[in-house]
Amino acid sequence: MPELPEVETIRRALEANLPGRKIVDLHVRDPRLRWPVDETRLRQLAVFETVRCIERRSKYLLIQLGRESAILLHLGMSGSLLLLTEPTPLDKHDHVIFDFEDGSELRFRDPRRFGMVEAVQPGGLRDHPRLVNLGPEPLARSTRPEKLFARASRLQRPVKNLLMDAGFLVGVGNIYANEALFHAGIHPQTAASELGLDEWRLLLRCVRRVLRKAIAAGGTTLNDFVNSNGETGYFQLSLAVYGREGERCKRCGGEIQRIVQVGRSTFFCANCQTPSITS
């Protein structure tokens, strides 16, 4: 499943290529995505509009169009976007196609069809049901550790589970939560309320560093993926703990352990990540 760094990588590639292109037609070859694609509405709001910019909110891509309408996209489990400038045979999983005035096209390809493509009317993004309950963006300057600390101060849940809760902070997938907690020296089972403001400062810094490294590497995942330039492949991050059960900790030489938290594997070093840290 594409994670935040992959989606941000795609956003950047689209941002470098799409603005200024005018949509002149579109084709919905199969509307049966996670939510059915409303072709009529898509046509009304997107055709004859020019792409202004590409934004991202959590793992949603927002293609902002002229006259303030937008296309909201989610890649789901296996979605990809391809910008094609040469005639290219259709793939059976090319479900939605946008034709641009210059002859190029943007294809939404999604073999497992868990993605979404939806036209949003002007002003409709602010309180869109898919976006309204999302927590703050980890990479946004406006996301302050003071706020995370205040919100977490009443929560007994393990910090790792909270980090992965999109209502608390968006886009921190399992790999990134594991890695950030290791770099911050925080045990994944620590109750969120036990972390002081200094730990939240450090943890947010580590989350940002891990995400930025993944973005710089072009994103990382274990699945197949085609980015918007049509290149296959994720670049494997150099991981400190994730997937390294039984191996040596790169910092202290201790053994990396694995436990399961809410059905997800957690990897940590019991020497480097202490259960309770007092600031």
Ligand SMILES: [Zn+2]
């Ligand atoms: Zn260690």
